[in-house]
């Protein structure tokens with residue numbers, strides 16, 4: 001058995017008897033093959049220089065990193081073969097940082113492989129089982145506790161306690177049931193999510209400012225996050241904060257010739273389309289719109305919807321298209337809804353009921 005508290009002193013460069021000084025013993029059945037650096041002092045010095053060179057280069061790269069950060073203009077673009085045109089500052093910082101870290105790692109590996117001791121050793125461990133006296137004492141304590149608590153003596157208490165503990169999880173299971181069973185008489189999730197503040201003639205206003213939107217205010221390629229004009233009153237007067245979560249929409253404009261299909265005939269207004277802003281996967285709000293492809297990307301799990309093709313899912317875990325809101329303009333030229341959504345907004349969990 002080794003004494004792990006014995007202090008050890010390592011002389012620089014000397015690995016002889018190192019395992020023994022650390023309290024380890026060499027593995028008898030594995031033959032140790034000395035490396036060149038173990039037997040040739042010149043090779044050892046060469047390896048030492050290689051490792052030190054890598055660390056010095058890493059230091060220089062850190063200095064180069066700082067110099068590049070200070071000296072290179074952010075807007076400078078350079079052409080790098082294989083990469084094409086890239087920002088000079090980004091490229092220099094990445095190169096210095098990457099190479100610097102690589103050289104520290106490579107130097108450490110070289111050091112470990114060529115210069116650190118590589119003798120196969122085993123550390124003897126002390127007995128894991130407790131001493132017999134400790135085991136007997138624990139057993140005696142358990143028996144004394146059993147007797148003093150009366151657990152063995154009072155049979156009725158023991159049995160009723162076991163019964164109480166066995167039945168205790170039942171209320172928890174019943175409460176879990178409430179997560180997927182709608183109480184009798186209350187509206188189903190489908191009905192709740194099918195009714196929003198949108199209705200025929202409801203003005204579309206900018207989310208946050210409540211400014212109504214005219215069709216000519218929205219250029220081709222533009223997007224706004226919008227809500228129904230009534231939302232302000234519903235939130236401030238009635239204190240209903242759920243209404244926003246159901247009624248939030250995005251309004252985008254594309255060239256009418258780019259629209260391949262919609263969820264209803266003429267649901268756009270001169271290329272302006274409105275879709276729910278709530279992802280049909282698990283309900284994240286979405287406004288990441290790529291105007292050239294007309295794709296709407298959900299940042300949560302990367303579901304992608306094609307807004308030029310009826311909001312259909314083209315990628316990701318969402319199982320249902322993004323609901324479209326039919327829109328038009330009122331007598332003053334402001335964008336308005338033509339009805340509520342034709343299908344429930346948000347996650348599609350109710351379909352499993």
Ligand code: FES
Pocket residue numbers: 279280281282283284298299300301302303316317318
């Ligand atoms: S919530 Fe949109 S992809 Fe999951």
